[in-house]
Amino acid sequence: MKRITFLKSVLFTVVSPSIIITACSKKKKDAEGNVSVKTYTCPMHPQIVQNKPGTCPICGMDLVPFDKNNKDKGLTLSKDQQVLANITTIIIGAEGFEDNSYLNGKLVVNPEQTTFISSRVAGRIEELYIKETGIPVGKGQALYKIYSEDLLTLQEEYLLAVAQATQFSKDRRFQDILKASKQKLILYGQSETQIKHLADTKKTDPYIMYYAPQSGKVSEISVTEGQYVSEGSTLLQLENYNNLWVEADVYPSEIGEIKEGQKLKVIVAGWENDPQDMTLQFITPNLASSEQILQIRGSIANPDNRWQPGMQANIILAKKSSSEYLSIPINAVINDGDSRHVWVALDEERFEPRKVTTGLESFDKVEIRSGLKSGVKLVVTGAYLLYSEYVLKKGKHPLQEA
Known part of the structure; x- marks a missing residue:
């Protein structure tokens, strides 16, 4: 009897630990029978997965825990979380891609707004009122005073014609002589006011003032005080910068995409956020002698003279894709080297990754060849934050199958 009791005691002692361990193990299993073991991954490299804390062997970041049994492909973010993550969305339209x-x-200076001030008569520059370049000049402003014996002779002829026309008022010949004499003074640059003053005072003046016919800035001075000039000599050059030409070089292979009258955009260096509209006005008919290029030209308005000739400018030449693929902002596409995906909004708080195939790319747009349709609500900013949040919560790439 004692022997049987002893054997029962030994058997109970051996079996009890196994029962206890089994019971404890069952407590670590979930409802589906899977053992709940903590799993860790790298936020930047989700391919790194292990069952204990540590650091990423690639980037050295601390591994974070995640639930590998979470099968949900999407993410849920509240309104407040979306504001903090700066998540914005757009509805994709049916517009094609433009590169x-x-x-x-x-x-460059528009020569159509350049005024050359030439001497109407031969003589000596007595006074020069504009002596340096870059100075703005208004219409009617005095430019120079010239001593001219030729003009003095024409004034005397005019006063004689006035006297004869007054004395013989009924003689048409003297009236015609007066008109011809007055016309000579006008052709020599005398204004109606100056001619009337001459007729009223009946005093000739060999020192004649000349005034600016147009407004502009003095770009060149070709004369000095005391210098003798001949009739037709260029004295000053005025330029108006309210309208400037834009010139650019084009290779012959690109000229087929350009035509006169085409609307283009121009970006002036320093004003990248303020593109200007330009109509193409001219294309050179032949190649430059020293280079295999053509030149195109248009003009843009220059309000307040904020731009100066010689500044760099880029002409944007849009090339529309022949296909009808969608185009989306390039920041919306997550490119991890092996695949590309975007995030779409399923509702106000639900977001899901979508694999896409891309085509042509520009500095701000990318062509989508598959994976998206028109009308989808697409995440534009905050896509990378959604990607990181997904990796932290799921411990895998958004496109990785369960």
């Missing part, structure tokens, strides 16, 4: 190329150009 832009940039033509290097520069701003």
Whole structure:
């Protein structure tokens, strides 16, 4: 009897630990029978997975725990979380992709707004009122005073014609002589006011003042005080910068995409956020003698003279894709080297990754060839934050199958 009791005691002692261990093990299993073991991954490299804390062997970041049994492909973010993550969305339209190329150009003076001040008569520059370049000149402003014996002779002829026309008022010949004499003074640059003053005072003056016919800035001075000039000599040059030409070089292979009258965009260096509209006005008919290029030209308004000739400018040449693929902002696409995906909004708080195939790319747009349709609500900013949040919560790439 004692022997049987002893054997029962030994058997109970051996079996009890196994029962206890089994019971404890069952407590670590979930409802589906899977053992709940903590799993860790790298936020930047989700391919690194292990069952204990540590650091990423690739980047050295601390591994974070995640639930590898979470099968949900999407993410849920509240309104407040979306504001903190700066998540914005757009509805994809049916517009095609446009690629832009940039033509290097520069701003130059529009010669149509350049005024050359030439001497109407031969004589000596007695006084020069504008003595340096860059000075703005208004219309009607005095430019120079000239001593001219030729003009003095014409004044005397005019006064004689006035006297004869007054004395013989009924003789048409003297009236015609007066008109011809007055016309000579006008052709020599005398204004109606100056001619009337001459007729009223009946005093000739060999020192004649000349005034600016147009407003502008003095770009060149070709004469000095005391210098003798001949009739037709260029004295000053005025330029108006309210309108500037934009010139750019084009290779012959690109000229087929450009035509006169085409609307283009121009970006002046320093004003990248303020593109200007330009109509292409001229394309050179032949190649430059020293280079295999053509030149195109248009003009842009220059309010308040904020731009100066010689500044760099780029002409944007848009190239529309022949296909009808969608285009989306390039920041919306997550490119991890092996695949590309975007995030779409399923509702106000639910977001889901979508694999896409891309095509042509520009500095701000990318062509989508598959994976998206028109009308989808797409995440534009905050896509990378959604990607990181997904990796932290799921411990895997958004496109990785369960």
